[in-house]
Amino acid sequence: MALLARLQNSRNALGLLFMLPAALLLALFLSYPLALGTWLGFTDAKVGRPGEWVGLENYQFLWGDEVTRLALFNTLVYTSVASVLKFGLGLWLALLLNRNIRLKTFFRAVVLLPYIVPTALSALAFWWIYDAQFSILSWALVKLGLIDHYIDFLGSPWHARIAVIVANVWRGVPFVAITLLAGLQTISPSYYEASAIDGATRWQQFRHVTLPLLTPIIAVVMTFSVLFTFTDFQLIYVITRGGPLNATHLMATLSFQRAISGGALGEGAAIAMAMLPFLLACVLFSYFGLQRRKWQQGGGD
Amino acid sequence: MSDRRTILKGTAGLAAAGMLAPFSQAQAQAQTMSFKPEKGAKLRVLRWSRFVQGDIDAYMANVKRFIDATGVEVRVDNEGWEDVRPKAAVAANTGAGPDIILSTNDDANLYPEKLLDCTDLAEYLGKKYGGWYPAGQAFMRPDGKKWLGLPLGATGSLLVYRESHVKAAGFDGIPKNTDDFLKLCRALKDKGTPPGMALGNATGDSTWCNWLVWAFGGKLVDHSNKVVIDSPETLKALEYAKELYATFIPGTLSWLDPNNNKAFLDGQISLTNNGISIYYAAKNSQDPKIKELAADINHSVFPIGPVGVATESHLFFNQMIMKYTKYPNAAKEFLRFMMEKQQYDAWLLGAGGYVAQPLRAYESNPVWTMDPKHLPYRDSVKNLRPAGYDGRLGYASAGAAADFIIANMVAEAGSGSKTPKEAAERAQKRAERYYKI
Numbered sequence: 116m117a118l119l120a121r122l123q124n125s126r127n128a129l130g131l132l133f134m135l136p137a138a139l140l141l142a143l144f145l146s147y148p149l150a151l152g153t154w155l156g157f158t159d160a161k162v163g164r165p166g167e168w169v170g171l172e173n174y175q176f177l178w179g180d181e182v183t184r185l186a187l188f189n190t191l192v193y194t195s196v197a198s199v200l201k202f203g204l205g206l207w208l209a210l211l212l213n214r215n216i217r218l219k220t221f222f223r224a225v226v227l228l229p230y231i232v233p234t235a236l237s238a239l240a241f242w243w244i245y246d247a248q249f250s251i252l253s254w255a256l257v258k259l260g261l262i263d264h265y266i267d268f269l270g271s272p273w274h275a276r277i278a279v280i281v282a283n284v285w286r287g288v289p290f291v292a293i294t295l296l297a298g299l300q301t302i303s304p305s306y307y308e309a310s311a312i313d314g315a316t317r318w319q320q321f322r323h324v325t326l327p328l329l330t331p332i333i334a335v336v337m338t339f340s341v342l343f344t345f346t347d348f349q350l351i352y353v354i355t356r357g358g359p360l361n362a363t364h365l366m367a368t369l370s371f372q373r374a375i376s377g378g379a380l381g382e383g384a385a386i387a388m389a390m391l392p393f394l395l396a397c398v399l400f401s402y403f404g405l406q407r408r409k410w411q412q413g414g415g416d
Numbered sequence: 417m418s419d420r421r422t423i424l425k426g427t428a429g430l431a432a433a434g435m436l437a438p439f440s441q442a443q444a445q446a447q448t449m450s451f452k453p454e455k456g457a458k459l460r461v462l463r464w465s466r467f468v469q470g471d472i473d474a475y476m477a478n479v480k481r482f483i484d485a486t487g488v489e490v491r492v493d494n495e496g497w498e499d500v501r502p503k504a505a506v507a508a509n510t511g512a513g514p515d516i517i518l519s520t521n522d523d524a525n526l527y528p529e530k531l532l533d534c535t536d537l538a539e540y541l542g543k544k545y546g547g548w549y550p551a552g553q554a555f556m557r558p559d560g561k562k563w564l565g566l567p568l569g570a571t572g573s574l575l576v577y578r579e580s581h582v583k584a585a586g587f588d589g590i591p592k593n594t595d596d597f598l599k600l601c602r603a604l605k606d607k608g609t610p611p612g613m614a615l616g617n618a619t620g621d622s623t624w625c626n627w628l629v630w631a632f633g634g635k636l637v638d639h640s641n642k643v644v645i646d647s648p649e650t651l652k653a654l655e656y657a658k659e660l661y662a663t664f665i666p667g668t669l670s671w672l673d674p675n676n677n678k679a680f681l682d683g684q685i686s687l688t689n690n691g692i693s694i695y696y697a698a699k700n701s702q703d704p705k706i707k708e709l710a711a712d713i714n715h716s717v718f719p720i721g722p723v724g725v726a727t728e729s730h731l732f733f734n735q736m737i738m739k740y741t742k743y744p745n746a747a748k749e750f751l752r753f754m755m756e757k758q759q760y761d762a763w764l765l766g767a768g769g770y771v772a773q774p775l776r777a778y779e780s781n782p783v784w785t786m787d788p789k790h791l792p793y794r795d796s797v798k799n800l801r802p803a804g805y806d807g808r809l810g811y812a813s814a815g816a817a818a819d820f821i822i823a824n825m826v827a828e829a830g831s832g833s834k835t836p837k838e839a840a841e842r843a844q845k846r847a848e849r850y851y852k853i
Contacts (some may be wrong), residue, residue, distance in 0.1 A: 161811055163505030227713035247667020248679045269670030281795035375502055377818035
């Protein structure tokens with residue numbers, strides 16, 4: 116009883132107690148799998164067979180493995196191109212939707228659609244759009260007389276890379292657009308009025324009012340967007356399975372192929388772990404580079 | 417769909433009844449081995465599913481018959497065939513899970529020490545039913561002595577073609593050797609009805625690449641598991657692949673498992689490799705135009721290359737009893753029961769040609785003769801080579817196959833994105849990694 120009473124009066128103990136459930140959840144579902152993955156990456160574990168410690172052997176092999184290098188290259192291209200496009204299109208869309216247009220709410224809802232449809236389903240749709248024999252795009256272009264044979268969207272490496280990037284952008288733009296739109300709406304109209312009175316042009320308003328005030332949101336959105344893109348799996352798995360000639364294999368799909376289909380858990384885990392430095396770098400960049408600019412705390416630029 | 421189900425169900429039932437009649441109880445007893453199930457035995461069976469509903473229906477009918485005959489409780493779980501592999505591996509190594517697992521390819525070779533020795537059962541069945549084909553032994557009796565489990569069969573991936581198109585190209589069916597086969601493909605392309613086979617990362621349909629490499633004497637590893645894919649024989653196969661690829665419809669580099677089915681049914685290609693499913697889809701289609709197509713579809717085994725023997729690559733099915741089972745006798749009795757003529761014949765018929773038998777005696781099953789177009793699939797286990805040919809099977813062979821090493825090599829060389837030599841060297845390097853352990 117006395118113990119309980121003391122506990123109730125101790126801020127520190129109570130604080131710890133209240134944090135415990137969250138900490139347990141984090142440890143169980145986040146730290147443990149991460150630690151397990153890290154450990155597996157240093158072993159030669161197979162599916163269902165505990166592995167032996169092999170040190171850096173997996174990483175050494177992956178470094179010399181052409182397919183893994185190609186997958187890393189693909190992932191970097193995929194992530195950078197898709198993220199830039201998603202940011203540009205998303206910001207543009209957000210600015211448009213922020214204006215007073217007719218049927219504003221309708222358009223805002225419609226924009227979200229690609230994001231709502233389960234990825235596996237939209238990926239299937241894109242798979243048909245890009246089909247070598249049944250592509251609706253090719254069919255339409257042929258009927259219009261613009262081309263005379265079907266485009267081999269997924270058959271040559273660069274076509275395939277561009278095709279999956281387009282699919283990813285289509286799916287990812289709504290997330291960026293809607294979040295940025297939310298950010299835009301937090302900007303007080305009085306800034307725009309004040310700048311208008313000072314004779315600022317539209318561009319100047321955007322450059323000196325909108326962008327600085329939107330930066331924290333942009334940082335968060337783009338961090339998430341890059342993380343999602345870098346770890347993308349479903350789109351690739353449905354549309355190409357990493358083909359043709361492994362030209363669209365991303366780290367995530369390769370990791371799955373090696374670990375589960377191929378049974379080499381250790382190696383698959385190592386591929387997954389090899390993504391961490393890139394993801395970490397991206398998080399740190401957005402954290403230090405974008406969120407801590409002095410002017411956000413009222414200081415000079 | 418419902419149409420096909422009822423048709424297959426109907427034939428399965430009919431056949432089962434037909435089988436039962438001439439098989440008197442006394443005859444069956446005479447050469448029957450049997451295991452006495454443990455008291456209160458319960459069995460859990462995990463199996464792959466499902467290429468055709470008739471397979472499941474016939475299998476479950478047999479299970480029910482087993483339950484009625486023995487009183488053993490049996491629960492059957494179905495999973496997509498690619499998901500059974502990891503589940504089986506985890507079950508084997510944690511020592512808990514289904515008592516019996518029906519899985520694919522070289523799974524039994526990944527954890528041979530975790531499986532119940534089935535030698536007595538396999539020898540009994542082999543003796544009774546004309547012997548096991550060599551492929552079944554390669555998978556399930558790797559040391560030539562101990563059986564790790566029983567072969568169940570294989571689902572064939574063979575040549576599916578349009579009879580009228582092949583005739584129009586000046587050929588009477590699919591040629592028996594690779595040289596004439598190439599001529600046929602060229603003629604088909606010239607007629608505007610090209611062939612097409614998957615060269616993307618297609619788990620099932622890219623296995624024709626194995627056939628191609630083996631047909632010219634190339635192989636991933638030799639008998640001592642040394643990687644020998646970078647060989648003059650492989651180069652010959654890859655030169656051939658280049659010629660063959662030139663006749664294909666555009667886009668095959670991106671093809672996954674379903675692409676060739678769609679293109680074939682749409683009339684865009686006149687020759688591809690596949691299971692019997694294209695024919696079934698056409699035969700049972702609601703669309704009269706596609707239904708008409710069925711009459712023009714025929715099947716053939718793959719042509720034989722310079723090595724002079726059949727070198728086909730199909731999806732192999734096994735049956736494993738896990739060592740940890742509490743009811744080893746009930747499990748053995750279950751497998752025995754399912755492989756005996758009464759049950760196995762009915763199941764084979766129910767599967768409608770999707771599955772080919774591992775025991776010679778079942779070559780006489782009516783499913784192979786009720787429609788002459790089924791016949792080529794009959795020899796799918798007989799002509800089969802494991803993907804890890806000609807070495808020992810295990811983690812290395814499984815990993816190399818899952819990584820599409822052979823399929824990628826053929827695609828690279830065939831499409832000209834790499835020279836045959838470069839492609840073979842790359843495959844050699846990739847495969848060596850798997851076989852190092």
